[in-house]
Amino acid sequence: MSKFIPLSVPNLRGNEAAYVNHAIQSEWVSTGGAYIEEFEQKIAEYVKAPGAVACQSGTAGIHLALIAGGVKADEEVLVPALTFIASVNPIKYVGAEPVFMDCDDTLCMDMDKVEQFCETECSMSDEGLINRRTGRRVSAMIVVHIFGNLANMEKAVSLAEKYHLFLIEDACEALGSYYTKGCFSGRHAGTIGDIGVYSFNGNKIITTGGGGMIVSNCMDCLKQTKYLSTQAKDDTLYFVHNQIGYNYRMTNLQAALGLAQLEQLEPFIKIKEENYQAYLEHQIPLLPFREDIRSNRWFYSYMTDKRDILIQELNKRQIQSRPIWHLISDLPPYRSCQAYQIERSTYYWEHIVNLPCSTNLTKEDVASVAKAVHEILK
Numbered sequence: 153m154s155k156f157i158p159l160s161v162p163n164l165r166g167n168e169a170a171y172v173n174h175a176i177q178s179e180w181v182s183t184g185g186a187y188i189e190e191f192e193q194k195i196a197e198y199v200k201a202p203g204a205v206a207c208q209s210g211t212a213g214i215h216l217a218l219i220a221g222g223v224k225a226d227e228e229v230l231v232p233a234l235t236f237i238a239s240v241n242p243i244k245y246v247g248a249e250p251v252f253m254d255c256d257d258t259l260c261m262d263m264d265k266v267e268q269f270c271e272t273e274c275s276m277s278d279e280g281l282i283n284r285r286t287g288r289r290v291s292a293m294i295v296v297h298i299f300g301n302l303a304n305m306e307k308a309v310s311l312a313e314k315y316h317l318f319l320i321e322d323a324c325e326a327l328g329s330y331y332t333k334g335c336f337s338g339r340h341a342g343t344i345g346d347i348g349v350y351s352f353n354g355n356k357i358i359t360t361g362g363g364g365m366i367v368s369n370c371m372d373c374l375k376q377t378k379y380l381s382t383q384a385k386d387d388t389l390y391f392v393h394n395q396i397g398y399n400y401r402m403t404n405l406q407a408a409l410g411l412a413q414l415e416q417l418e419p420f421i422k423i424k425e426e427n428y429q430a431y432l433e434h435q436i437p438l439l440p441f442r443e444d445i446r447s448n449r450w451f452y453s454y455m456t457d458k459r460d461i462l463i464q465e466l467n468k469r470q471i472q473s474r475p476i477w478h479l480i481s482d483l484p485p486y487r488s489c490q491a492y493q494i495e496r497s498t499y500y501w502e503h504i505v506n507l508p509c510s511t512n513l514t515k516e517d518v519a520s521v522a523k524a525v526h527e528i529l530k
């Protein structure tokens with residue numbers, strides 16, 4: 153029986169047990185406790201943001217970001233068709249509608265097509281950008297930094313300004329990715345738009361079991377999202393709540409885990425880079441990341457026109473792989489939503505297979521995955 157090689161699993165071999173134990177011994181296990189603020193501060197420092205708000209999940213973070221952006225029921229939000237479902241569901245939580253956009257060859261939202269959509273399908277009015285087909289206002293845009301790559305933020309920012317769109321960065325997969333060239337050189341994924349959100353789900357580059365973090369340069373947005381994430385409590389003694397809040401605060405246990413993980417983020421990225429290179433050396437031409445960034449190389453993508461055969465055959469050899477996400481615009485809750493010229497997303501959906509990329513992956517593991525891929529596709 154050959155060794156099982158998982159796609160992407162956590163790596164908890166640092167101070168995780170020590171910090172979590174400390175949290176347990178202190179009996180601060182819930183939504184209060186020193187680790188939460190320390191984790192917020194350390195993430196903010198790491199990505200060079202003025203502040204951060206820890207929450208229960210990336211999904212919760214995106215939900216709060218939409219509320220902070222003032223996105224209302226019956227408005228529309230531009231979002232990629234090729235992304236994880238959690239980029240899109242929060243749009244429905246606030247009663248708004250997604251409009252699905254295509255991707256470019258970075259797999260992130262194609263900003264040229266977004267521009268084309270705004271120019272040819274919409275009109276500017278006093279209320280903002282109006283989608284002529286539906287008559288609804290387009291009030292926000294969620295760009296997703298797919299697999300640790302970065303979207304074209306220079307263009308995203310200029311379109312957001314021009315068309316008065318609140319710009320949310322779904323940076324759930326891109327903690328540690330930043331521009332190294334151009335006007336945003338040195339700026340981290342998540343810190344360029346109005347609000348950015350990271351996820352610490354189990355398969356992300358660092359994990360808290362489940363968790364998320366909101367960052368922003370807008371202090372009001374940080375204040376508001378923290379307030380809403382803690383039940384919108386205005387008076388802690390008399391339980392006065394002046395708005396409808398959410399129970400979205402991260403717990404001290406999660407933050408303890410997160411702090412230990414954050415200590416290892418740079419070493420994890422180094423391993424991701426080395427394993428990425430190792431695949432290339434074994435003649436597995438993974439999709440490249442942008443050249444003007446330092447990417448965290450969270451997930452590796454391999455293109456093949458034998459997607460399903462490859463996944464099945466790898467599985468028989470104890471190697472876990474998967475297709476990229478089903479296009480959201482083809483899923484039952486979203487089939488009736490507008491999708492604007494998403495041909496390239498369809499092409500990538502049909503061809504991408506994600507290969508094992510855990511930070512526990514050894515050079516021998518990479519060699520056996522590569523060997524298996526060559527055997528199956530020969």
Ligand SMILES: *Cc1c(COP(=O)(O)O)cnc(C)c1O
Pocket residue numbers: 208209210211212235236238239296322324325350351352353362363364
């Ligand atoms: C993981 C992920 C999310 C959601 O994060 P959770 O913490 O699992 O809620 C959102 N968007 C993308 C692109 C993700 O990969």
